[in-house]
Amino acid sequence: MEYAGRGDPARTMALLWDGLPTPRRGPRQRLELARIVDAAIAEADRGGPGALSMRGLAQALGVGTASLYTYVPGKAELLELMVERVAGTLPAPDGAAGWRAGLRGVATADLAAFRAHPWLLQVATSRTVFGPNVLARYEATLALLDGHGLAAMDVVNCVAVVESYTRGAASAVVDAEQAPAATGSSDDEWWERQVPFLEERMNGRFPLFSALEEAGAFAVSDAVLPYTVQRALDRFAFGLDLVLDAIAARVAPAG
Amino acid sequence: MEYAGRGDPARTMALLWDGLPTPRRGPRQRLELARIVDAAIAEADRGGPGALSMRGLAQALGVGTASLYTYVPGKAELLELMVERVAGTLPAPDGAAGWRAGLRGVATADLAAFRAHPWLLQVATSRTVFGPNVLARYEATLALLDGHGLAAMDVVNCVAVVESYTRGAASAVVDAEQAPAATGSSDDEWWERQVPFLEERMNGRFPLFSALEEAGAFAVSDAVLPYTVQRALDRFAFGLDLVLDAIAARVAPAG
DNA sequence: CGAAAACATCGTACGGCGTTCGGAATATGG
DNA sequence: CCATATTCCGAACGCCGTACGATGTTTTCG
Secondary structure (H helix, E strand, O other), rough: OOOOOOOOOOHHHHHHOOOOOOOOOOOOOOOOHHHHHHHHHHHHOOOOOOOOOOOHHHHOOOOHHHHHOOOOOOHHHHHHHHHHHHHHHOOOOOOOOHHHHHHHHHHHHHHHHHHHHHHHHHHHHOOOOHHHHHHHOOOHHHHHOOOOOOHHHHHHHHHHHHHHHHHHHHHHHHHHHHHHHHHOOOHHHHHHHHHHHHHHOOOOOHHHHEEEEEEEEOOOOOOOOOHHHHHHHHHOOOOOOOOHHHHHHHHHOOO | OOOOOOOOOOHHHHHHHHOOOOOOOOOOOOOHHHHHHHHHHHHHHOOOOOOOOOHHHHHHOOOHHHHHOOOOHHHHHHHHHHHHHHHHHOOOEEEOEEEEEEHHHHHHHHHHHHHHHHHHHOOOOOOOOOHHHHHHHHHHHHHHHHHOOOOHHHHHHHHHHHHHHHHHHHHHHHHHHHHHHHHHHOHHHHHHHHHHHHHHHHHHOHHHHHHHHOOOOOOOOOOOOHHHHHHHHHHHHHHHHHHHHHHHHHHHHOO
16 A cells, blocks of 8 residues: 655645746756656556556656656655546536436546556555645535535535445456456466366355355356456446435435 | 465465375474464554565564475465455354344454454455355355345345445545554644645635535544544444445335 | 485575665756 | 756665575485
8 A cells, every 4th residue: 555645745735736846957857747647657557566666667758767756755745646647637526417427427437547547546545635636526526415405424424435435346346457467367267277176165065155156146247358357347336326325315315 | 456366276275275284204394374374464464564574474483584485385375364364253244133233243344354454455356265264254244135035146246335335445444544654644743734735725725625624524423543543434334324224225125 | 224205494696676875967046 | 157056867775575406304115
């Protein structure tokens, strides 16, 4: 897990809101902050776990490793800038079709973001990145539930539930998508190698599991994607409806 | 993120179900598998992120680093053994007081496990650890929802939703608990250093957020724990009720 | 009984990581 | 024109997981 909020808040805030200060002396800067952040995002997206390294990033930018530290205090702050930048690329929460469609849109966009940028799941959430895009997105998400008769705290909590659920379910999706690259074997290969041992060990010991499997409880909606990925996506959709139903019951208790 | 299911399934399965094979020749083994796994769990629990290292573990056990590799193929398999062992320590799902209390118990136990063993959140879920304790726990959790009129797939999916939500919400709790150690500054210190810059940047720009804050939407139920931790715990409880409500609506659609 | 096979132990090395240090190069302000 | 501020960056520090191979130990079998 990577943690934000580590360094000097003044410097971090300045980077988030104003970008780099333009120096008055010394050699020209060979890079721009936006280019560094974009390259870092690309680097982190490309590879599996821990794919972003300061060395790799510097090489991708054609610069010595240590030079990066004249732009950014360290990797933690770079991650904050990456989060802020991604937040700026997401579709804005839209309440035009009602709060339910709006919240669904936010969760769907978040899932897409997690899939496109798996490293987002490794950034701790407790020390919020107080960048303009992040804050604006949060404000707009809260607005979806405002004015529907919910208490102030319930508005905040319902948004938090959707976020938590999305994070948990997205984590399963991303796990499934990254497993082949991380382990060096596809789902099918892995499963085929497990089957003989599973049959030997599980045989008859877990009757309910077997019965549910027999009844098709582990089937997936489509066979285009790898099984574990599609299963995780199906479950995400199922659970999102469940959560939104529960919020609907709170919004209009009388049904 | 750490991935299981990497090595030879035969060897991994044998370790999970049977433990170490007893060698017939050669010097006595100075360690037992259980001792290694326990020490690994303790080591991983103690420190912050990435606290478990093969060097550190070997030192704690009074053994050379390379010796560990005669017991366990690598760190990935060791992690599987750790997961399996923790699964064995959790209270068994209990349906005596109804499915709702049972599911709540599972989620609560999972949260407690994530808090006690934060590294569990870093173990990918897509390649299940097929150990006896893990499987038994899953079987018993499914049993909580069996026989209440849900379709087979809905049983599995509802359990998955609870798991996903718990994982996401627990992640927020654990983030909050680990942030001080990981960043070297307490919540209060961090917050105090943020405030002046936040006031400067946010001033008037996010009216709904400000209004909700004014209305106490970010208050917490108790001031014993650090603020971000308590807030995450409050939100966990709120959302768990929400999710269970939604499942209840599926179980008894007519209300 | 002695030799060979099987096995555990572990120092060392490899290539990676984030970050720091200090010297060299370069542009500006006075 | 020179002092100052700044960038650039090679090298080094102390970590990481793990492969290799030498060495020592125990059992088995001829």
